[in-house]
Amino acid sequence: xxxxxxxxxxxxxxxxxxxxxxxxxxxxxxxxxxxxxxxxxxxxxxxx
Amino acid sequence: xxxxxxxxxxxxxxxxxxxxxxxxxxxxxxxxxxxxxxxxxxxxxxxxxxxxxxxxxxxxxxxxxxxxxxxxxxxxxxxxxxxxxxxxxxxxxxxxxxxxxxxxxxxxxxxxxxxxxxxxxxxxxxxxxxxxxxxxxxxxxxxxxxxxxxxxxxxxxxxxxxxxxxxxxxxxxxxxxxxxxxxxxxxxxxxxxxxxxxxxxxxxxxxxxxxxxxxxxxxxxxxxxxxxxxxxxxxxxxxxxxxxxxxxxxxxxxxxxxxxxxxxxxxxxxxxxxxxxxxxxxxxxx
Numbered sequence: 001x002x003x004x005x006x007x008x009x010x011x012x013x014x015x016x017x018x019x020x021x022x023x024x025x026x027x028x029x030x031x032x033x034x035x036x037x038x039x040x041x042x043x044x045x046x047x048x
Numbered sequence: 049x050x051x052x053x054x055x056x057x058x059x060x061x062x063x064x065x066x067x068x069x070x071x072x073x074x075x076x077x078x079x080x081x082x083x084x085x086x087x088x089x090x091x092x093x094x095x096x097x098x099x100x101x102x103x104x105x106x107x108x109x110x111x112x113x114x115x116x117x118x119x120x121x122x123x124x125x126x127x128x129x130x131x132x133x134x135x136x137x138x139x140x141x142x143x144x145x146x147x148x149x150x151x152x153x154x155x156x157x158x159x160x161x162x163x164x165x166x167x168x169x170x171x172x173x174x175x176x177x178x179x180x181x182x183x184x185x186x187x188x189x190x191x192x193x194x195x196x197x198x199x200x201x202x203x204x205x206x207x208x209x210x211x212x213x214x215x216x217x218x219x220x221x222x223x224x225x226x227x228x229x230x231x232x233x234x235x236x237x238x239x240x241x242x243x244x245x246x247x248x249x250x251x252x253x254x255x256x257x258x259x260x261x262x263x264x265x266x267x268x269x270x271x272x273x274x275x276x277x278x279x280x281x282x283x284x285x286x287x288x289x290x291x292x293x294x295x296x297x298x299x300x301x302x303x304x305x306x307x308x309x310x311x312x313x314x315x316x317x318x319x320x321x322x323x324x325x326x327x328x329x330x331x332x333x334x
Binding site for chain 1: 064277301
């Protein structure tokens with residue numbers, strides 16, 4: 001079996017690059033929301 | 049707050065699995081070096097993500113202890129985010145490599161730079177989260193998200209400045225990439241775009257805008273991601289192996305690509321569909 005003539009490194013770089021960005025983005029706001037609320041809880045505890 | 053993320057939060061982990069498997073299959077040398085270097089923070093992140101999942105389910109199953117599980121979810125999120133920041137910081141600062149193997153210690157990842165990136169990522173995710181809450185909620189919670197978003201933005205500004213100054217010191221190739229001729233002629237608008245986005249975000253958080261804080265936070269993340277790519281390109285194991293040097297054989301990549309090109313549209317469609325179905329404001333206390 002012969003190797004394909006074209007390289008797929010560029011395509012895979014894009015797939016992983018976009019995948020990592022989407023993970024950071026989509027999985028960022030929900031712990032981010034929780035972080036906001038955690039900050040709020042810490043501040044409220046500290047002030048009470 | 050929990051209602052705003054309940055329909056979508058677990059589906060996002062698909063991208064984590066896809067990224068890990070794709071790295072293993074398409075760039076096995078990178079996987080073999082990077083993963084052993086960051087075993088500890090990745091393990092902590094996965095445990096925190098699992099802990100978040102457990103806490104999220106138990107808060108519905110055990111209403112009497114809801115406050116406890118809410119706190120567990122919140123602090124699990126903080127740990128997972130900080131661990132991701134440690135991984136990112138370790139990646140940017142590079143790894144000790146001998147031949148084609150990781151040659152460092154289990155805690156090489158733990159440096160002032162990676163800890164700083166972890167804290168900066170907390171502010172970044174906090175900004176995204178505040179934008180999401182502004183978009184999805186209303187009333188007192190939305191107002192609180194605006195206040196917290198401003199604090200997070202101050203942290204993000206500080207983080208962007210420090211990382212921008214610190215990373216060229218880590219490796220001369222990053223300094224050369226940004227400050228040598230003719231690169232500087234093409235790259236000088238990037239700091240200006242960043243400053244404009246920061247200003248836009250600040251104004252959006254101070255106004256009554258509902259979508260702008262989230263959209264501009266996404267643009268800030270995109271800009272930071274592109275900045276990182278510019279700094280490290282074409283390295284996949286900074287500063288040892290390029291994407292081409294770490295790649296699997298073209299035949300392996302072609303074989304995997306067939307399956308991936310079937311799966312990616314499916315993942316994109318069901319992710320997009322779930323956000324579309326649950327669009328709009330959430331209401332209610334839980």
